[in-house]
Amino acid sequence: MxxxxxxxxxxxxxxxxxxxxxxxxxxxxxxxxxxxxxxxxxxxxxxxxxxxxxxxxxxxxxxxxxxxxxxxxxxxxxxxxxxxxxxxxxxxxxxxxxxxxxxxxxxxxxxxxxxxxxxxxxxxxxxxxxxxxxxxxxxxxxxxxAGLTAWTALVEYGPVRPGQSVLVQGTGGVALFGLQLARAQGADVIVTSGSDEKLERAKALGATHGIHREREDWVEAVYRITADRGVDHILELAGGTNLGRSIEAVALHGTISVIGVFEGFTVTGPSGPLLLKEPTIRGINVxxxxxxxxxxxxxxxxxxxxxxxxxxxxxxxxxxxxxxxxxxxxxxxxxxx
Amino acid sequence: MxxxxxxxxxxxxxxxxxxxxxxxxxxxxxxxxxxxxxxxxxxxxxxxxxxxxxxxxxxxxxxxxxxxxxxxxxxxxxxxxxxxxxxxxxxxxxxxxxxxxxxxxxxxxxxxxxxxxxxxxxxxxxxxxxxxxxxxxxxxxxxxxAGLTAWTALVEYGPVRPGQSVLVQGTGGVALFGLQLARAQGADVIVTSGSDEKLERAKALGATHGIHREREDWVEAVYRITADRGVDHILELAGGTNLGRSIEAVALHGTISVIGVFEGFTVTGPSGPLLLKEPTIRGINVxxxxxxxxxxxxxxxxxxxxxxxxxxxxxxxxxxxxxxxxxxxxxxxxxxx
Amino acid sequence: MxxxxxxxxxxxxxxxxxxxxxxxxxxxxxxxxxxxxxxxxxxxxxxxxxxxxxxxxxxxxxxxxxxxxxxxxxxxxxxxxxxxxxxxxxxxxxxxxxxxxxxxxxxxxxxxxxxxxxxxxxxxxxxxxxxxxxxxxxxxxxxxxAGLTAWTALVEYGPVRPGQSVLVQGTGGVALFGLQLARAQGADVIVTSGSDEKLERAKALGATHGIHREREDWVEAVYRITADRGVDHILELAGGTNLGRSIEAVALHGTISVIGVFEGFTVTGPSGPLLLKEPTIRGINVxxxxxxxxxxxxxxxxxxxxxxxxxxxxxxxxxxxxxxxxxxxxxxxxxxx
Amino acid sequence: MxxxxxxxxxxxxxxxxxxxxxxxxxxxxxxxxxxxxxxxxxxxxxxxxxxxxxxxxxxxxxxxxxxxxxxxxxxxxxxxxxxxxxxxxxxxxxxxxxxxxxxxxxxxxxxxxxxxxxxxxxxxxxxxxxxxxxxxxxxxxxxxxAGLTAWTALVEYGPVRPGQSVLVQGTGGVALFGLQLARAQGADVIVTSGSDEKLERAKALGATHGIHREREDWVEAVYRITADRGVDHILELAGGTNLGRSIEAVALHGTISVIGVFEGFTVTGPSGPLLLKEPTIRGINVxxxxxxxxxxxxxxxxxxxxxxxxxxxxxxxxxxxxxxxxxxxxxxxxxxx
Missing domain, CATH: 3.90.180.10 (Medium-chain alcohol dehydrogenases, catalytic domain)
Known part of the structure; x- marks a missing residue:
């Protein structure tokens, strides 16, 4: 063989x-x-x-x-x-x-x-x-x-409820499973990407909103889309300093599932919104x-x-x-x- | 008046x-x-x-x-x-x-x-x-x-179970409430301090272990005390880069309640143990x-x-x-x- | 006026x-x-x-x-x-x-x-x-x-996860909200009714299975449909002795939300499967x-x-x-x- | 051997x-x-x-x-x-x-x-x-x-929080483990018994209240002790019609862990308080x-x-x-x- x-x-x-x-x-x-x-x-x-x-x-x-x-x-x-x-x-x-x-x-x-x-x-x-x-x-x-990682974040640890919002960063394997599983649970899904074409493909898969992260500040875009409410669950697939942006974007009592390390092996973020919004930040090990x-x-x-x-x-x-x-x-x- | x-x-x-x-x-x-x-x-x-x-x-x-x-x-x-x-x-x-x-x-x-x-x-x-x-x-x-902050972390969000371990950093107001509430729930309590006298006073209040954080690396001390298991719930009262040490010290599926900002308004930590141990990190807003x-x-x-x-x-x-x-x-x- | x-x-x-x-x-x-x-x-x-x-x-x-x-x-x-x-x-x-x-x-x-x-x-x-x-x-x-009662049972208390099964008894207001909310969360839905026409209308709304409760024993039908696994969440809309049937039909560690009282103001059921399957039985107050x-x-x-x-x-x-x-x-x- | x-x-x-x-x-x-x-x-x-x-x-x-x-x-x-x-x-x-x-x-x-x-x-x-x-x-x-049954009810499924009340029926093995574990979590414990001597022994183990169930209606006694609030967690060790009494005695959103079958293999209870108080009733299988x-x-x-x-x-x-x-x-x- x-x-x-x-x-x-x-x-x-x-x-x-x-x-x-x-x-x-x-x-x-x-x-x-x-x-x-x-x-x-x-x-x-x-x-x-x-x-x-x-x-x-x-x-x-x-x-x-x-x-x-x-x-x-x-x-x-x-x-x-x-x-x-x-x-x-x-x-x-x-x-x-x-x-x-x-x-x-x-x-x-x-x-x-x-x-x-x-x-x-x-x-x-x-x-x-x-x-x-x-x-x-x-x-x-x-x-x-990839499938199990998104499932663990959004279903096992979830819950994602109908009417909530989920944001996935990029369009890799875990991100697209996250998109599909969040939609299967009745949630709105926001996708960030650096490519218009990928955003279109994500919408064809059911994404409710796309953010081109090079054309606008993605956190400001989240505030706009959610009327300042923030997003209920974020699949943090970049890591590094991007965790700090996710802490700014997350809704009160929301969840940030840390999965990716593309932007480095040290995460950083601001204490203020972390303390005041009481989000849950959790690493996901498949x-x-x-x-x-x-x-x-x-x-x-x-x-x-x-x-x-x-x-x-x-x-x-x-x-x-x-x-x-x-x-x-x-x-x-x-x-x- | x-x-x-x-x-x-x-x-x-x-x-x-x-x-x-x-x-x-x-x-x-x-x-x-x-x-x-x-x-x-x-x-x-x-x-x-x-x-x-x-x-x-x-x-x-x-x-x-x-x-x-x-x-x-x-x-x-x-x-x-x-x-x-x-x-x-x-x-x-x-x-x-x-x-x-x-x-x-x-x-x-x-x-x-x-x-x-x-x-x-x-x-x-x-x-x-x-x-x-x-x-x-x-x-x-x-x-x-102070009392409600420790209560929210250890009881509302908890649960702290009998036989688990809780670590509180320092001996300020929230830390000592944390010590007392953790003991009231049957947990072991580890206190870190830069003062032998304060460690003694903490033990008199029921702390099961004290770590003098200037005489030994507190994370290594946690590994020693818990036989490498790590600590189940940490009241993170320092903030800043200390969050990274807490991520190293926490047990698998443990919890880090972020409360204090004495070491700065930016938290940082390593991605590796965050992903692999799946701890919950959560800010506490009283x-x-x-x-x-x-x-x-x-x-x-x-x-x-x-x-x-x-x-x-x-x-x-x-x-x-x-x-x-x-x-x-x-x-x-x-x-x- | x-x-x-x-x-x-x-x-x-x-x-x-x-x-x-x-x-x-x-x-x-x-x-x-x-x-x-x-x-x-x-x-x-x-x-x-x-x-x-x-x-x-x-x-x-x-x-x-x-x-x-x-x-x-x-x-x-x-x-x-x-x-x-x-x-x-x-x-x-x-x-x-x-x-x-x-x-x-x-x-x-x-x-x-x-x-x-x-x-x-x-x-x-x-x-x-x-x-x-x-x-x-x-x-x-x-x-x-009606809407909030089904929402409280299946979402607030839930969670209902994709791939789980939900059974609703009858086709009244709470039952149909339960059907729709369970589907919105990715669950299979079993409806019981005494009317073929209502079962067809329920299927048109998304129900995955219908049981005509006068033509077959509905608990046996649940065993058949779920390959003996039982149903994960039951909206108990009949009450009375029907709670006992729901205890027989529920999956291990499943949930029975008690809502209706059509069959009387005293619920009864068998201890054996209640102890062994560890279901959660919970009244729902809107x-x-x-x-x-x-x-x-x-x-x-x-x-x-x-x-x-x-x-x-x-x-x-x-x-x-x-x-x-x-x-x-x-x-x-x-x-x- | x-x-x-x-x-x-x-x-x-x-x-x-x-x-x-x-x-x-x-x-x-x-x-x-x-x-x-x-x-x-x-x-x-x-x-x-x-x-x-x-x-x-x-x-x-x-x-x-x-x-x-x-x-x-x-x-x-x-x-x-x-x-x-x-x-x-x-x-x-x-x-x-x-x-x-x-x-x-x-x-x-x-x-x-x-x-x-x-x-x-x-x-x-x-x-x-x-x-x-x-x-x-x-x-x-x-x-x-016996120990694990009480642990599963009061700790795994719990949580029992400091200041809550737990009621155990009788003074058998599971009941006394329940008493001790509830106390270890900071809860008040009410014990029911038909024997003054056993109630005294239970108090010596830490029970905060005893009810002689032949000398007074135990549900009325619970209302008296808790100022009508009811009891947060009941270990239902009798079963049968006694479950109905537990449904009357339980606090809003309280828990009844069904363990015992001394009073028969059919449990019964009133729908009214079950619906209105939203208690959780759960069988415990060790x-x-x-x-x-x-x-x-x-x-x-x-x-x-x-x-x-x-x-x-x-x-x-x-x-x-x-x-x-x-x-x-x-x-x-x-x-x-």
Missing amino acids: KRWELDAVGRGGPQLRTVAIPEPGPGEVLVKVAAVSLNYRDLLVMESGMGLSLAFPFTPGSDLAGVVAAVGAGVTRFAVGEKVLSTFSPGRLDGPALGTARVPPYKTLGGAYPGVLAEYVAFPEDWFVKAPATLDAGEASTLPC GTRRALESLVRAVDATGLKPVIDARYPLEALPAALEHLRKGAFGKIVVESH | KRWELDAVGRGGPQLRTVAIPEPGPGEVLVKVAAVSLNYRDLLVMESGMGLSLAFPFTPGSDLAGVVAAVGAGVTRFAVGEKVLSTFSPGRLDGPALGTARVPPYKTLGGAYPGVLAEYVAFPEDWFVKAPATLDAGEASTLPC GTRRALESLVRAVDATGLKPVIDARYPLEALPAALEHLRKGAFGKIVVESH | KRWELDAVGRGGPQLRTVAIPEPGPGEVLVKVAAVSLNYRDLLVMESGMGLSLAFPFTPGSDLAGVVAAVGAGVTRFAVGEKVLSTFSPGRLDGPALGTARVPPYKTLGGAYPGVLAEYVAFPEDWFVKAPATLDAGEASTLPC GTRRALESLVRAVDATGLKPVIDARYPLEALPAALEHLRKGAFGKIVVESH | KRWELDAVGRGGPQLRTVAIPEPGPGEVLVKVAAVSLNYRDLLVMESGMGLSLAFPFTPGSDLAGVVAAVGAGVTRFAVGEKVLSTFSPGRLDGPALGTARVPPYKTLGGAYPGVLAEYVAFPEDWFVKAPATLDAGEASTLPC GTRRALESLVRAVDATGLKPVIDARYPLEALPAALEHLRKGAFGKIVVESH
Whole structure:
């Protein structure tokens, strides 16, 4: 079978190699990978290691949709032929994540654990959930990280109520899931972008307002759109000093879900409105396996279709990563056939 | 009657003047002030105005305990002779505060509204609540701002559960209320201070752990005390870059209540642990009238006694403010007789 | 002006009389009534008094939409010409209702307070909220009781999450609001009814499943539809022994909102599934003024249109009440012109 | 080793037999049982089977404290010599219980799974948690069912806030844990009992009020004690028609946790106060493994000591059961040495 492997951080990029199909051990399932969706984090891991102790040769990628091809001894949750998704943080079933204050939890596929950019993987059955019935493999592969992150922010922690407003920054994978999930809960959605064309595409997906962030101050635009009320829930996807702008834009008792780090690894903001408006600022670390199951159920019930900007064959991973680096409208997916 | 009045921000300080006792208008009560507790904010308002449009002559002070001396037409909530407390944010009865995203709510006594450093005040009856039965006037006067701020953080927003840990920074008024309320809910309490003597006094009040923040890194001390688990709820009373240390010290899914601004009006912190540990960071804007009534009830039920560092007669306000400026262990109170 | 008046409980029914247009006192607004929606409770009050001490002549009706025609001294919240709605429980602004364990809160318009079946009413400004911009008066008049009851159950107390299931019993006013609000939050909706035609109309409104409760056991049907999972949130509109069926039908950790009393004033149910499934059973007492404002905002944002079965002129109240008694699909409204 | 075994439901009672010490299989630990606390449910299982399909010979008992004596292959959570507690519902780690609406979850030790009235048991390591450091084995054995039930009601679902009131019915095991946990959270506690002596003992444990339920109507007594406000949280330990009395006694927006079934398997109550006061009524099904770990932590932090009425040697199980049948003040424990 084919598998992408990296021999060292930051040098040369991953190589597509032919290796033996793994055998599922006791409690494991062998999954034939149909699609893998990419995250910007995959680039960071390959280029910098992100401080993780990777095992080389290292296979990147965390989010797969596939089909169970074989089961090891003692497997009870899945049978051969069932469609499954991977979980981003193996072992986080429900409740708080696994880790300490000193060593925060960050054991993920394509990181501390092996990745999924391969034709087959063999992992413990607990690392998978049932795939949705209403999505193809490429669409389904976008749920374990991008979809679940937006779901955790807007549904698990929410609640987003009908008539509230939600603002998403940009039009990447998490942003568009946020747009769709907020609309599914009856909320107005404001999208910020530096591109008129992307704002139009966001409106076609249901966004109620678009702000071109280079043509006007986005916080002033929020005041205008909301008649000074502010926005009830912000998906903070830029980070850095942008958190301060979000604190200015948020409504009284609103929520800011901090997800992205594009503008740096230090967040800053003003104390005054933070104290006076009593917003909740909360980091989002993807989510639990139980929440992913709830998302799958919601996708099937509501007919939500994830937005895929482009699909590449497994062999074309380098082109897919290049697309990702330039910025995508929604998700980039790599598929096997 | 006597009343402290300021004629302009930042010049000369307040003057003690003799003025006519006010008449309660329709819906108002006349209250004979027995005690006023001081907040550091009172100094900031007198010295800088804090951007508020004050009406001069301006009387500072927000937190009183007193006795109803007369009632205006149509008053139904109070009778002459009843003991009352003021509310810090008049008109905020329950639910979200009053304001917008653009103009956050900050209409308080001794600010946008007149203050209480006087022998009598006449205000609308809705601005008061019944005083606790178990406290003297000086103790009771500490509830409307310092007591309610700690209550809002640890009880209204809480919950603090038995066996959890709470960390309070320093030994000022809000910190010691936080200590006492956390203990009343069965939590362990860690206090940080730059003074061994204050740490000892905090332990005598029930603190389970003290950290001398000049002799050791307080975050490392938290890891040591909690076996790396981190602390479940932090009262962030310093602000500024200290918020970043609190993000390092907090437990997974813990809470940081941002209250103080001693270290500056810009908060900063690291994105990594914010994303991975999913803490809730929330500004605290004192609280509602309904919450103050709940605090009064709790004080009477549990026997909690606010910590007063010193009591001054009304005439000695300048000395009281000087004490406040140097830092107090708990609250400074000014009393009339 | 015209006003319906009842001279005694249970005798003869209300009379349409000509009386003077009231003058708004200090703090009051005079509202020209455009529409009044009827509740089954109005019949109970007129026929039995419901244990309330009514003031005769008594005007029934609680839910109006109208226009401010004049304002009394000191009014600040409304101006002449503004469209308004009444609040069902005057004085309940936010937070818990007003009352005690011994004397539960039940001071409503058309009950302990006067009613609104008249061409004009003069009430305190605090008893009104701004009407939605997107509804006509008849539609808007359905929000204060039926709309708010469903909103309190499914949104304020909720949350209802995308992909969850909600069951509403019957097709009356609260049931159809429940259907629409649940759909607006991304939930599947199951409707029970004794009429195929009503089930079809409910499906046209968005219901995902209908159960004809005379042709099959509705609890077994729920098991079938949900693959034994049960339903996440039930609007219990029948009461009596039907609560026991709802306890059987509810999912683990689901919610049963108890609203209706058609099957009697004593609820009963089995302990076994109550203990093992840990559902939340909660009575719903309409809601707060703040929640009504949230509902108005949601209606304008989502385009929700209340379902009106029939509209009658004010003079035809007896015919409207007769329709109500027979059972309506949605709401019955009485309008003035 | 010795083990109690029942050969059939309802005939002859359990027999103390000598059997081989079990071998821990892969993933299992062998635990030397130091103490088992008894629940009334153990009697019901032995006498009626409670509808469960028991495997005979059946060993009753669900709550043990013991020491790990050996570990099977692949065990990672425990080492030989560690003190452990059993979990009442094996496999319920966190989040909702395991089951469906049709078949509610009730797979427990000493029920669908084997029991613990033996000198040794060998179970999967996931079925245990670490024991508290501050309790002896007898005390610790009371946590998995009685302690956790009260904890789930008053802490997990709570919150109980300082100054609130909690009412517990009777002085059995769950009631006294409820008393102690409510006090640890700063609440007033009202105890009802038919015995002056038990009321005195409850007051010695911290109860603030006692009601002799044969000498006065307990609901009227609650109104008297709370000045008509009602009680904020009731542990409903009687069930049956008593739920109706609890609905009368509960405060507005209060909580009734339904736990006991002494007065029958059908609960009944009045609709009126249920609708008007909006209480939350919720069944309690013991709790999760994660919650048991939180309780253990709280016990160690607060110094809470479970109340044991009597301790019997393992051989004296019949006498212990007879004591249980007559009613105990707190818990009955059986110990091995």
